[in-house]
Amino acid sequence: LRRLRPVRVPGSGSDGADSPVASAAARGSSPLLSPDQLLAPLELQTFRDYGQSCYAFRKAQESHFHPLESLARQPQVTAESRCKLLSWLIPVHRQFGLSFESLCLTVNTLDRFLTTTPVAADCFQLLGVTALLIACKQVEVHPPRVKQLLALCCGAFSRQQLCNLECIVLHKLHFSLGAPTISFFLEHFTQERVEAGQVEVSEALEAQILARGVAELSLADYAFTSYVPSLLAICCLALADQMLQVPCPVDLRLGKHPEAALQDCLRKLQLLVAINSTSLTHILPLQICKKCSLSPSLK
Template sequence: VTAEARCKLVSWLIPVHRHFGLSLEALCLAVNILDRFLATTPVAADCFQLLGVTALLIACKQVEVHPPSVKELLALCCDAFTRQQLRNLECIVLHRLDFDLAAPTASFFLEHFSQVRLEARGADAGEAADARSLAAGVAELSLADYAFTKYAPSLLAASSLGLADRLLRHRSPLDLRISGYAEGILRDCMDQLQLLVSLNGRSLSLLLPSEVAQKCPWL
């Protein structure tokens, strides 16, 4: 599977997960399941979309109270696949991953670092909320770019928050030392994320709440 094919699939999954009102955690976990499966198993091009919705279904069963139904997911594939095909692939994925579905995600660390920020003395709740929203959009955008798979989820989350504070010109930014990463490592990831944002500003604006997008005139 090429990086371009992966990009197209994840770029398709992003609006799908938003269509169903799913959490960023569900999307991150789905991409994690997708990547881990692809690392061990070759997949035919005509089954790639089926793998995407299967990974999303498995992820939703782990983290969502009301996951989308098989019928709803297949409808988004223009009914190109049958219920049995999805169920069969679901079993294959689960067995290939040895039912080991839990994984650290950028979404988890975004929540963790944001909570630590709020507990700090003199924290600005408004800035923290805006940074969290913008960072979530940046992290979501990065999921489709294969180049970012080399970064650990915790590094990606910390760098997304750091970049969000920089772009929003916050007076009380997150102390990135809490991430445990060296300044140079954080700077490298933040620079790559900023390049991603500069190349995909319009796409990012569609991922943000309107009140946050209005604070980003550079989009």
């Protein structure tokens, strides 16, 4: 597990002095929306009609889209360089106001491509912004423009290089891009517990926001690539419930994962939060930071 390093985002106006995800906080805004701004109202009727069938379909796709040992074939790309790249991409995605779904798809595209093709160290940043562009084209109404992404790389790459790499990535992934993400499963588990009447809507949304923050930290850490998104999502939500002292915490059995895998993931998430507590406070709304303990003790 790694502490995320401070990274400067070109043009952000922040030197990243406190954390790699501090650029938005330095501008006086919370990167993650507050509960009254997020999912208001929950579309529970849509969930009642299609939620379980959609969940079953996405859950069945996990193994197909889950990259295993993505760095095994990479002589020049290490877990540390992956962490550095994603610690840079995280504030970049926030600077553009992109969704958490876009970030999750970016990481999935990046890791899946790494399982197929050795990447030179001097092209790794280009791969990162290419993966971000591909992800944004899927889910964002207004994806970043190519010239904006190239500007973030300080002119190190040309438009033609990015477009060529985009074609290579799409070919290597066989244009199979709609991966199930942590974002999707967090949304599903949140709606499921609200529909079941286990928690108040406000409590569920606060837990979801905190869980997203924890999940965001995990995306940059190679140690968490061994876990499928649904397992990571339920563990992030369970940890968020504990930190917020939610009276009726989420049932870990919802994802139907082995107990040993759940406990192992929870322990690693606990350590990740302890190491990166400062970074986490920078990406959470102030009211949630005040409510939660950033030194959770799992029992």
